Amino acid sequence: MPAMSSFLVEVSAEEIRRERRKARDLRATQWWKRKRAAGVCHHCGGKFAVEELTMDHLVPIVRGGKSTKGNVAPSCKACNTARKHDLPFPTSA
Numbered sequence: 001m002p003a004m005s006s007f008l009v010e011v012s013a014e015e016i017r018r019e020r021r022k023a024r025d026l027r028a029t030q031w032w033k034r035k036r037a038a039g040v041c042h043h044c045g046g047k048f049a050v051e052e053l054t055m056d057h058l059v060p061i062v063r064g065g066k067s068t069k070g071n072v073a074p075s076c077k078a079c080n081t082a083r084k085h086d087l088p089f090p091t092s093a
């Protein structure tokens with residue numbers, strides 16, 4: 001059985017700031033606007049209005065996840081909130 005501690009990554013405050021900045025840039029791209037315009041939540045598969053979908057990091061930044069196309073997906077508010085409860089500490093800036 002693999003040790004759960006392998007999920008704990010050291011991420012510096014500076015790295016977190018950098019990835020959040022990249023996420024902001026990514027949100028401004030046509031790629032993201034198209035993806036969000038599809039209106040589908042990556043987690044529950046439900047259909048939502050564009051403004052109800054937020055950018056969710058599949059691997060959270062605080063766990064070493066990057067703001068790359070492969071690590072972000074549209075998420076509805078309910079799924080986003082549910083996932084936030086899984087985080088080891090609050091991430092609000």
Ligand SMILES: [Zn+2]
Nearest residue numbers: 041044076079
């Ligand atoms: Zn959802």
